[in-house]
Structures are given as C-alpha cells and as structure tokens.
Amino acid sequence: MASPSALLWVPPRGPPSLSPSGCVHRGMVLFAACELGVFDLLAAVAARLGVSSRETELLLDACVSLKLLHVEVRREKAVYENTELASTYLARASPKSQQDMLLYTARTTFLCWGHLAAAVRWTGRTSYLKAFGVPSEDLFTAIYRSEGETPQAVRGLQDEWRLGGPRVVAAFDLSPFPLICDLGGGSGALAKACMSLYPGSQVTVSDIADVVQMAKRHFSFPEDERTGFCEGDFFKDSLPEPGLCILARVLRDWTGDKCSHLLVRTYQACKTRSPGTPGAECAKMDLPRLCKCMQGDVCEGAESVLFGTMHQGGTVTPSPCPVEMLVMKLLETAYGVLQIHCVHLWAALCPCD
Ligand SMILES: C[S@@+](CC[C@H](N)C(=O)[O-])C[C@H]1O[C@@H](n2cnc3c(N)ncnc32)[C@H](O)[C@@H]1O
Structure with a gap:
C-alpha cells in the first residue's frame, strides 16, 4: 500500500x-x-x-x-x-499554515501589483480603483468586497500572528496593563496572544461591525470575561477606555492626518483612565520620528510603493515605510511623556535570531 x-x-x-x-x-x-x-x-x-x-x-x-x-x-x-x-x-492543517495569507495575496494584493504603473501615473488614485473599481477612500470596501473575501482577508492577517504573535507580544512588557484594546483588531489573534501571555489582562477587540461579527462567527475565543468586543468606526465612534491601545498594522493604511486624528482619539480614550497623562501633541510628533527610524531595505521600499498606491498610507513620511505594529503605552506618567513603542513585524518574526 x-x-x-x-x-x-x-x-x-x-x-x-x-x-x-x-x-x-x-x-x-x-x-x-x-x-x-x-x-x-x-x-x-x-x-x-x-x-x-x-x-x-x-x-x-x-x-x-x-x-x-x-x-x-x-x-x-x-x-x-x-x-x-x-x-x-502550506498545508492548511498545519498550525503554522500561511495558506490564507497566500490566497489573500493572490486574489487581492497581486491584482493590485498588476496595476502599479497605472497607479503611479494617476497620482492620487490607487490600484484598488483599477483592480476592483473601488476608490482609495473605500480601502476596506475593496478588501472586504464580498462575503467570501472578508473572512479570507481576516484569516490571511491571522496567519502571520499564528506564526509570530507570541513573540511580538513578548517584545513588550504589557504586564502593567490589565485593560487592553486592540484597535482594528481583525481576527482577534493578537488579543488571544496577549491574554495567553498575560493571564491577568482583559482585551477588547475593536473593529468595524462586519468584521467583529465575522470574527465571532469564524474564530473561537476563550469563553471567559477576559475577551470583549467593540463594534464601530475608530475615526468617529466612541472608543473603549483601556489603559493600553494596540494599533497593529493599522496606521500604515491611512494618511498622516488620519493617523494623527486616530492617535489623538486613542490618546484621549486612554487618558480617561489616566487623567494625569500629558497632552496629545506628543502623538503627532512621535509618528514621523517613528517612521523615520524604520526606513528599510529594498524590499521594504518596494512594499512602500505598493502601499502608497494601494492604501492611503505611505504619505505619512517623506520616505514612507510600513509601520507594522504600534503599541501605544499611554500610562507612563512617570516619564512625563506619551510613549509609543513599536516593533517591526518582520524583524520580530525573523527566524534568524
Ligand atoms: C491591516 S488590518 C490589521 C488587522 C489586525 N490589527 C492585524 O494586525 O491582524 C486593519 C484593520 O483595521 C480595521 N479597520 C479599518 N478601518 C476601520 C475603521 N474605520 N474603524 C475600525 N476598524 C477599522 C480593518 O477592518 C482591519 O481589521
């Protein structure tokens, strides 16, 4: 046999x-x-x-x-x-499978790469317009363009966390923060990694309503009081009031103005819980500095071009780079400044170290 x-x-x-x-x-x-x-x-x-x-x-x-x-x-x-x-x-049954990320790349990102020249020529428009007929302002309408594509995209994002979530979370000491909100938290995979490393923490996954509903349907969460969900638009709707906000792979999708707006809102939400924290101006200042220190190699440059044409991000700094994960540590009143800690996802996932 x-x-x-x-x-x-x-x-x-x-x-x-x-x-x-x-x-x-x-x-x-x-x-x-x-x-x-x-x-x-x-x-x-x-x-x-x-x-x-x-x-x-x-x-x-x-x-x-x-x-x-x-x-x-x-x-x-x-x-x-x-x-x-x-x-x-590559086999789906493997706990380290990256198949969904590859399928998302094939069905979405790769199609956008095919329109790179046109996207560069038509400054101000993005590849999504060419590939899917959806303008850049509606970035996530393009990504979540059908019932089938939404879980595919969110599963794809989850694949990377399944591989490196625990290592990324371990890059920070989050133990002083019992209340955490993962803004734009998608599948909730990072939230799970947080709760697993910090058993005393409660994590709220916040995202647009469709994604939160889909995540609840398609992904299993620990059935205890430590997991929360919040549906809404993080630019407009009221945000949870945690001690710590995680923005993983979120800011790179938006223009500098929108990032500043989001960071200020995030800061204000956290400030409610920590009234002594100083002004939100720091958020605006820190963002360009953060991006500058993360200018990368040729591959990242290539990715930045794609991001700049696919997403609104890439206009954040003169020399754009994809900021993969930010943890905003807003309760460090001892330092007297708003603290933003970042980790470059690929560096954290690199198997070489
Ligand atoms: C690139 S994904 C990152 C997801 C997750 N943080 C991760 O690293 O896997 C960006 C996330 O932001 C969410 N998002 C986009 N626009 C949003 C909005 N206006 N309000 C709330 N969430 C939004 C998307 O649904 C998506 O889950």
Whole structure:
C-alpha cells in the first residue's frame, strides 16, 4: 500500500521542465498550487485534483523545482509528496499554515501589483480603483468586497500572528496593563496572544461591525470575561477606555492626518483612565520620528510603493515605510511623556535570531 504521503500518481516523465525565471513565476506557481489544494491533498488522503493530468503534472513539476514538493519514480510512476517547508507552511492543517495569507495575496494584493504603473501615473488614485473599481477612500470596501473575501482577508492577517504573535507580544512588557484594546483588531489573534501571555489582562477587540461579527462567527475565543468586543468606526465612534491601545498594522493604511486624528482619539480614550497623562501633541510628533527610524531595505521600499498606491498610507513620511505594529503605552506618567513603542513585524518574526 502506498504511504499516506505518496498520493498523487501521474505518468512517468523526464526531469522537471519548468524553471521559473523570477519571483512572479514563483508566486504564480505557489498561488495556483495553494488555490488547487495541492499541499492539502498531499498532506491528507489519496484523491484526484480537478484538473487534467498534463496540467497537473506541469504544476507539480513546477512545485518540485521550487522545492515545495519531492518527486520520486516508483514502479514507473511519479510520486509526489510535500517537502517539510510545504507541510509546515502550506498545508492548511498545519498550525503554522500561511495558506490564507497566500490566497489573500493572490486574489487581492497581486491584482493590485498588476496595476502599479497605472497607479503611479494617476497620482492620487490607487490600484484598488483599477483592480476592483473601488476608490482609495473605500480601502476596506475593496478588501472586504464580498462575503467570501472578508473572512479570507481576516484569516490571511491571522496567519502571520499564528506564526509570530507570541513573540511580538513578548517584545513588550504589557504586564502593567490589565485593560487592553486592540484597535482594528481583525481576527482577534493578537488579543488571544496577549491574554495567553498575560493571564491577568482583559482585551477588547475593536473593529468595524462586519468584521467583529465575522470574527465571532469564524474564530473561537476563550469563553471567559477576559475577551470583549467593540463594534464601530475608530475615526468617529466612541472608543473603549483601556489603559493600553494596540494599533497593529493599522496606521500604515491611512494618511498622516488620519493617523494623527486616530492617535489623538486613542490618546484621549486612554487618558480617561489616566487623567494625569500629558497632552496629545506628543502623538503627532512621535509618528514621523517613528517612521523615520524604520526606513528599510529594498524590499521594504518596494512594499512602500505598493502601499502608497494601494492604501492611503505611505504619505505619512517623506520616505514612507510600513509601520507594522504600534503599541501605544499611554500610562507612563512617570516619564512625563506619551510613549509609543513599536516593533517591526518582520524583524520580530525573523527566524534568524
Ligand atoms: C491591516 S488590518 C490589521 C488587522 C489586525 N490589527 C492585524 O494586525 O491582524 C486593519 C484593520 O483595521 C480595521 N479597520 C479599518 N478601518 C476601520 C475603521 N474605520 N474603524 C475600525 N476598524 C477599522 C480593518 O477592518 C482591519 O481589521
């Protein structure tokens, strides 16, 4: 009997023929293989993919050349199985799976990349307009453009926290803060990481109503009094009044003015709980300084161009960079200043250290 991983049989053939010449080809192979469930199939039980044998073979060979699959010829048949990389990060059943992030990238980000030149040429408009017909002001209308896409996008964001949430949260000492609000908290994955590291903390996940409802439906939360939810628009509606506000991957979506507005509102919400905290001006001052110190390498530069054209962010500083996570620590009255602590998500997730 074939081993559980030796699942997909195709006619014998020569060495892998597709040799991707660049990132685009690699990305497309990876996205297609995820979309078709190749890695899930090879991780689970014998089954057929719903594509013709020749195309399947080409795709599988491409995955072999990208070191996502192993291939072996047994009894004149080619047998494919997942590499460790694919088992760990691409098969949906893996606790470290990044499949939803890849599918979101394929269905949304990649389409926007395809309109980069037009977006640059049409200053003031974004790729979302070209890709989905939605203007930049309605950024999240484009991302949450259908019932199916909303959970896909939020799951995609969750994937990164599943990988590095505990390490990111551990980059700060949040123990002095029993009441935390994760503003624009999406799936609540970071909230869960906080509660797990700080058993004494209560975390409120705040987001627009549709996302909060969807998160409650699709993601499980500890059934205790430590998890709260707050629905609303963080630019307009009243905010929870925590001791600490987390803004993870939120500010990069908005213009400098909107970020300042949000930071001031956040500050005021926290100030209610800590009346002695000094003026909100610090928030405005700290933002550009923060971004400046995080100017990055070529890849980040490329990402900034995309962000600048897809999102409203990127206009925050003259030399834009994606601020991945901010924790606003607003209760440090001892220091006499408003404190903003930040962590660069990719640095925190880097497996090298
Ligand atoms: C890039 S996502 C980051 C989500 C989450 N913080 C994370 O790191 O996974 C930005 C989040 O902000 C939320 N958001 C966008 N506009 C908002 C608004 N006006 N009011 C409240 N939340 C908003 C989105 O729904 C989304 O969950």
